[in-house]
Every structure is written in C-alpha cells, then in structure tokens.
Amino acid sequence: MRGIAVGIDVGGTNLRGALISSDGKILKRRSVPSEANKGMEFVVKNLLRLIRDMVGNKEVAGIGIGIAGIIDQKKGVLTQAPNIANVRNYPIRKALIEQIGTGIPVFLENDANCAALGENWVGSGRESSSLVVLTLGTGVGGGIIVGGKLWRGEDGMAGEIGHITVDPDGPRCNCGNYGCLESFSSASALRRRIKEVLGGKDIEASVRQRFTRVSEHRIPEVLRELALKGDKLALSLWDEFGRALGIAIASLVNLLNVDMIVIGGGLSNAWELFIKSAIRESRKRALRAPIRRVRIEKSVLGSDAGIFGAGYLVFEGCNGQNSQ
Numbered sequence: 001m002r003g004i005a006v007g008i009d010v011g012g013t014n015l016r017g018a019l020i021s022s023d024g025k026i027l028k029r030r031s032v033p034s035e036a037n038k039g040m041e042f043v044v045k046n047l048l049r050l051i052r053d054m055v056g057n058k059e060v061a062g063i064g065i066g067i068a069g070i071i072d073q074k075k076g077v078l079t080q081a082p083n084i085a086n087v088r089n090y091p092i093r094k095a096l097i098e099q100i101g102t103g104i105p106v107f108l109e110n111d112a113n114c115a116a117l118g119e120n121w122v123g124s125g126r127e128s129s130s131l132v133v134l135t136l137g138t139g140v141g142g143g144i145i146v147g148g149k150l151w152r153g154e155d156g157m158a159g160e161i162g163h164i165t166v167d168p169d170g171p172r173c174n175c176g177n178y179g180c181l182e183s184f185s186s187a188s189a190l191r192r193r194i195k196e197v198l199g200g201k202d203i204e205a206s207v208r209q210r211f212t213r214v215s216e217h218r219i220p221e222v223l224r225e226l227a228l229k230g231d232k233l234a235l236s237l238w239d240e241f242g243r244a245l246g247i248a249i250a251s252l253v254n255l256l257n258v259d260m261i262v263i264g265g266g267l268s269n270a271w272e273l274f275i276k277s278a279i280r281e282s283r284k285r286a287l288r289a290p291i292r293r294v295r296i297e298k299s300v301l302g303s304d305a306g307i308f309g310a311g312y313l314v315f316e317g318c319n320g321q322n323s324q
C-alpha cells in the first residue's frame with residue numbers, strides 16, 4: 001500500500017494529527033483544541049478543521065482516528081468516551097463522512113490500541129510480533145499484538161489492562177470494580193494517594209508544606225521531581241506504583257508469553273522511579289520462562305505512538321485487513 005494517511009489522536013485537550021507516509025514518516029503535523037468538554041459536535045467540528053488544514057488538496061489514502069473509549073468498529077459508533085462530554089453511541093464515522101465525502105475511508109480505534117499498532121509499526125516493538133503496550137497517564141490503557149496483529153477481542157474491548165484486579169481489597173476504580181491496576185499505577189491514583197496522605201492525622205508539617213499550593217493536575221510531576229531529589233514519601237509512592245504494575249505484568253506474561261512489554265504514556269517519564277519495583281515484583285510472581293524472555297522497554301515514540309498507530313489503521317484497512 002502506497003500513499004499518505006492522516007493519523008489523528010483525539011485527546012481531552014487537543015486533537016493532534018499528522019500526515020504519515022506508508023514507510024512511517026511524519027510529513028506534516030497539526031494540533032487544534034478538541035473542546036471535548038463541550039461535547040461531540042464540537043470535537044467533530046474541530047476534527048474537520050484539522051483534517052482540511054492538513055490535507056488541503058492532496059490525495060490521501062484515508063483517515064485513522066484514535067480515541068480513548070469504546071468503539072463499535074462495524075457501525076462506526078463511539079459507544080463511550082471518558083474524556084468527551086455527553087458521548088453515548090455517537091455515529092462519528094457517519095458524521096465525518098457526511099462532511100468529507102465517501103471517497104476517503106475513515107478508520108476508528110481505541111487510543112491505546114493505536115499506541116500498540118504504532119509501537120509495533122515504527123516504535124520500540126517494531127522487531128517484535130508479540131507485545132503488550134501499556135500507556136500510563138490519567139488512566140492505564142493497554143493494547144495487545146499477537147502474531148503481528150492487534151487482538152481486538154470479540155467486542156473490541158481486549159487490552160483493558162488498566163482494569164485487571166491487582167488488589168481485591170483496593171480502592172474503588174472508575175469502572176466500579178475495586179483494586180484495578182488503574183487505581184494504583186496512574187496519575188489519578190497518585191493524586192488520590194496524596195489526598196490520603198495529607199488527610200492522615202500524624203502527618204508531618206514539612207510533608208504538608210510540600211504539597212500546599214500544588215494544583216491537582218501537577219501532583220504527578222511534583223512527585224517525580226521530589227523523588228528525583230530523594231524525598232522518601234515520593235519515592236515510596238512511586239514504589240507502590242511500580243509494585244502494582246509488576247503484579248499486572250506477571251499476569252500478562254503468564255497469560256500471553258509475549259516477547260515484549262512497551263510502557264508509554266505521559267507517566268513513562270518517571271520510568272526510573274517505578275521500573276525497578278515493577279520488575280522486582282513481576283519476577284517474584286511470574287512463571288520463570290515467560291518473565292525471563294520478556295523485554296520490558298520504555299516507548300521510543302512517546303505521545304506520537306497513537307498518531308502513528310492511527311495512520312497505520314489506514315494502510316492496514318486499505319489492504320483489506322480491517323473491517324470498515
């Protein structure tokens with residue numbers, strides 16, 4: 001398959017897009033605010049603006065879009081999306097095709113699955129045919145590649161690794177379950193832990209002082225900075241974070257015996273603070289052969305993994321490997 005694909009990552013704050021060549025090079029980038037808090041109509045309006053701006057009068061093979069949420073690929077419907085206001089069964093493909101015409105195919109995929117495709121195509125996992133990609137951000141996303149292909153599952157819901165139980169008595173997760181990986185190894189988990197620590201009775205004044213006037217969204221970054229300076233509390237929170245991740249990794253390698261696990265997402269920038277405890281814990285729990293084999297690496301594509309994966313959807317789809 002030759003040509004140029006449009007790859008777009010729909011985030012809660014921005015829509016980030018690129019024109020991508022079939023050999024995996026970014027030719028042009030654009031970003032616009034998503035206005036996701038205003039609802040799906042605004043997101044679609046901004047998507048169209050981004051697409052028109054990037055494509056101009058060039059010929060493109062198709063448009064691939066990665067979105068955090070649950071997607072019914074056959075119908076082209078966004079069933080649920082946690083970062084976009086009031087989404088329920090929104091017919092996103094139809095809404096886009098009505099505006100851009102039927103000549104350009106539109107492919108949709110969950111954002112973490114896109115990250116897995118991107119890493120497998122041009123990233124850390126490009127030499128591998130079996131890998132799991134974990135994205136650590138506000139939540140925990142996952143994508144599974146087996147035999148060189150994305151495993152979507154019967155309902156397109158495979159790879160929801162963030163909702164593996166790592167502690168049956170753990171805190172309540174957004175999904176309604178208790179003790180999911182996401183409630184330990186995510187930015188929202190770090191925020192919750194800081195609230196718990198500050199709410200404790202015996203807390204030292206110096207600890208409280210460190211976190212007063214820190215806005216909630218900056219807590220993970222502040223914890224990273226403090227841990228790098230050797231702060232004991234911050235180090236222990238990253239250790240907890242890594243331990244839960246290690247429990248999940250043990251289950252993943254026991255279940256899938258993959259060649260690689262790639263860790264990406266915004267919090268992978270704290271790699272050196274959590275990876276030791278993650279590896280220690282996974283070695284303690286996993287069966288010997290699969291944990292010895294697996295290579296655990298940091299994403300080289302970072303936040304571009306999803307854009308590459310969205311572009312890959314187009315090349316894969318135009319080869320007839322993907323149902324549209």
Ligand SMILES: [Zn+2]
Nearest residue numbers: 163173175180
């Ligand atoms: Zn959950």
